[in-house]
Amino acid sequence: MSFKFTEENLKRIEEARKKYPTSLAAVMPAIYIAQEQNGYITNEVMEEIANVLGISKVDVLSVVTFYTMFHTKPVGKYHIQVCTNVSCMLRGAYEIWDLIKNKLGIDHMEVTPDGKFSLEEVECMGACGYAPMIAINEDYYENLTKEKVEEILNSLSKE
C-alpha cells in the first residue's frame, strides 16, 4: 500500500523544514505529521518521508525505532497510556492499570479486536503531583480514582 502526504501536510512539512538548517532535522516533525495522517508508521510511510525530505530511508527508520511515541503498529482510536512510575505507583497506579487491563481485556501495546482501544504502560508523564494519571491520545486525566477511570471508559465505550 503506497502512502502519499496530503497537499496540506506537505506544506506543514515545508514549514517545519524552515526552522532548521538541514533537512534531516525536520524528520521528527515529518514523522509526527505522517503518524497523524496514517495512524502509524509503515515502510511505505518511511520511504515517502525520506523522499519528501531528500534524506535516506535508514535515517527515518533509525529515528522511528528510537522514540516510543512513534508507532510502527496500529493503535486504537483511543490510545490509553497509564503512567506507573514511582509517584503514580505510590498513589495506586497499578490498581488503575489492572482495572483498565481487565476491563478491556488487553495488555501492554495491545489493541481491542474492534480497534477502539489500545493500552500502553508508560514512563513518567510529568503529572507526579496529580497522580495517578492516564493519558488518552493527547489529553491528560489526572487525580484519578478507580471510579473516575470506570466513568471515563464507560463514556468512551458508548461513543
Add this chain to the structure above:
Amino acid sequence: MERIVLPEIPNLDDIEVYLSNGGFEAAKKAFSQSPDDIIDQVKKSGLRGRGGAAFLTGLKWSFMPKTTDKPKYLCINGDESEPGSFKDRQIFEYNPFQLIEGAIITCYAIGAQTAYLYIRGEYHKWIKLMQKAIDTAYARGFLGEKMKSTFGIDFYCNLYIHKGAGAYICGEESSLMNSIEGLRGYPRVKPPFPAQRGLWGCPTTINNVETITNVPPIILKGWEWFSKIGAPKHPGTLLYGVSGHVNKPGVYELPTGILLTDLIYNYAGGIIGNKKIKCVIPGGTSMPPLRGDQIEGVRMDAESLKAAGSAIGTAGVIVMDEDTDLLKVLLRIAHFYHHESCGQCTPCREGTGWMEKILQRIADGNGTSKDLDLLISVANNIEGNTICALGDAAAWPVKFMIQRFRDEFEKYVKKEIKIPVQNKVHSMRFTKFPLS
C-alpha cells in the same frame, strides 16, 4: 514571600497582563547594555541551572566563543522527563512570556540568533499553549526580525519549538542536540563541550526552562537583589514539585535552602493519615534517597543536600510513608532506567537490565543476601563508566537505597537458596539462578 518564576498574578499568560506587569522591560534594559555586561550580571547573581546539575549559568554562558564565523545556538531544555518533576509545564501554562523574554535576553547575551525550545512529546497541551504564546510574541514584535524596530537595536532572534517523542535520555544536553538534528537521541562524548561544538557543530548553550525564566527578573531588579534570596551559594527560588504520600502534592515556588521538613509538613500538608516518613527522594528518582529518620534539618539547596548525601536534581520531591514497599519502588525505578537506557554504553545497557532482573528475582522470593551485594557491585561498575549521566542516575538509587535501607532489604532475602538441579549435567539453561 516573593515568587520569581511563577508570580501570583492571574492571567499572566495573556500578553496584555504580562506587559502591564513590567513585561519585556527587562529585555529593553538588557538591550541597552553590552552582552558581556548581561553575562557578568547573571554570573554575579549566582544563578545556577535548574535542570539537575546546578551549574553556574553565567559561567556556562561565558564559555561561548566571542569570535566565531559559525552561527550560535541556544537550546532550552523542557524535556522534563525525570520521574518526580513536573515544574516546567507550570511555566508553559502560567508564565510563557517570561520564558520567551528570558530566551531573547539569553540569545542576546551569548550572541545566538536561533533558539530551540525542546518540549517533551507527551506535553501536547503545553506545546500548544507555548506555541500560541510564541505566535503572539512574533505578532507583537518581541521575536523575529520585528525585534529590530520594537527595541530599536541591531539584533533579532527566532524561537522554535522542537517536539520530543518520548525518550527520557533526550533531557541529557548532548542527546537533546542530536534529537534536534534529527538523529537518534544518543548522548555525545564530552569534550568537546557544546559551547565549542554543539548543534550542527556550532557553539551552543543549553539551559533549563526554569533557569531561562529566572533571567528577566535578574536583569530588571539587579543581581544584588537575586543573590540575597535563599541559600547564599545557590540563590533564588526553586519550583519544588512534591509528590507521593502527601496531603497536598503540587508545585511550590519557595526560596532555596528551606527545610525539607518544612516543605513536606507545612506546604505539602504533611503525610496522608499522619504516618511516618520512610523515605524521601529529594530531586527526582535519579538522586540518592534519604531515610525518613534522617531528614530533620536537611535544607533544600545544592550544597546542603550534597552534605546530606543526596543532590538537588530537579527539586522533584517524592515522599514515601512508613508502609511503602521499598523493593517495589526500587524495582520500578530500575525498570525505568533499563527501559530508558539508550544502549550506547555497555555498562549501562547491560547493567540496568541486570539490576532489574536481580531485583525481580528478590521480589519473586528467590534472593539471597549476596544479591544485595551483587546489586551494589553492578551499580558501582556502571557509575562513572558511561558517556552520559544516565548511568550514574541508574546506579545511585539502587546503590544508596540498598545501603541506606539494608535492614529493610534483608527482610526480602534469605541466607541461601537451594536450587534443585534435576539434571545431573549442570546446565545453566535449566537453572534460574547462577550456581554458587
